[in-house]
Amino acid sequence: MSKLLKQLLKNSVMPAALMMVSKLLGIYIAVKFFDMDISLGNDLDGLFSVQVYIQSTSDALLANSFSNGLMLASMLTGFLYLTIKYTLYAKSSHDPRTIVKLTKFNLVKWVSDKNTVFTKIFVWGIFLLAACAITVTSSLSGETYSALGLAAFIIAVGDIWSMVRTFEVETAKIYPRDNNNYN
């Protein structure tokens, strides 16, 4: 079996679970904290047969915004953690000052951990992109605050840029550019 497939499968479980759990947790906290009246509906229209209903439109807007915000924050945290780790690792390979700073803060072992690989960043990036897309769509259909939709859009742009940049750095290892040798 392909090693890449195995790695992708292994690395996809955590972000998938976190996405669902954070959304559920967000709804639970919103309902409990703001004392909302929630019910389940068995609708046969559309793709889903079970739908979560909230009594008023304003409560539904608040619950959606809160849960989407929490989901976005948790996916962004995971992605940023891996990206920062990878960036420091990549930078330390050709910048001695970075190694000195990392040693000073006792972060060398953390940065050079073999678990920081491109597939992990790629998978987390895809899930973050999906979370952003859900938030933006929800905001456009009036179910989430527009400020959150805008923030999700900006995060999505940053996410795509980050993934492309990471891909460029990885491919530069295999196909180095000539001017790298003369830095």
Place this chain on the structure above:
Amino acid sequence: MNSASTKAKLEKYGKYTEPFIILCLLALFIIPILSVINLSPKAIPTQTTLPPTGEDVLGVQNTSGYLDITLFEGNHSVVTDETLIQNEGDLYTYSTELLQRSKGAYSKPVFEVSNGTTTSAELLFSLSKIPNSSTQVGVFYNETNYVLKASDGTIYQHKMNIGAGQTVEIYLYISNDSNVNFSEEVTLEVLTSQSGN
């Protein structure tokens, strides 16, 4: 030796499992996304059914205050929090909350209509707030059930005639084919008018 041969077999047959692994991977991406979309709560949809304009459809002139509609109240295992409000003279709004219930049919006397005039009157029953589930809702009187919302979601209106000096007890009839594990609100509108007969 055994582990080496097992490993060799896995390597040999592993390529045949790859399509299924790819499907699992796709499912691992798609299922959380669909779950999150489905988990997004929505506001309960309210459906308003406008009653027909009195004079053209009923063919009579509406007058006010000639019918008495009295709420029964009382305790019931399913029908709770009943209110009856008179709006705009001829329109009555009855609201109730249906509690969670198991499969079956339920009925409760909800209000009594008394025609104290010398002419017969007409009542138009319609639902303005319907339950989201496949619950069937109707009004029951004179041993007959008149469906206002069918299990498939179709909405109906019902016209009832009440003679001069008559009193009729109206029951709310609820029926569901499966257990309903949540509360629902139902609002019934009753438009009254006097008939020329």
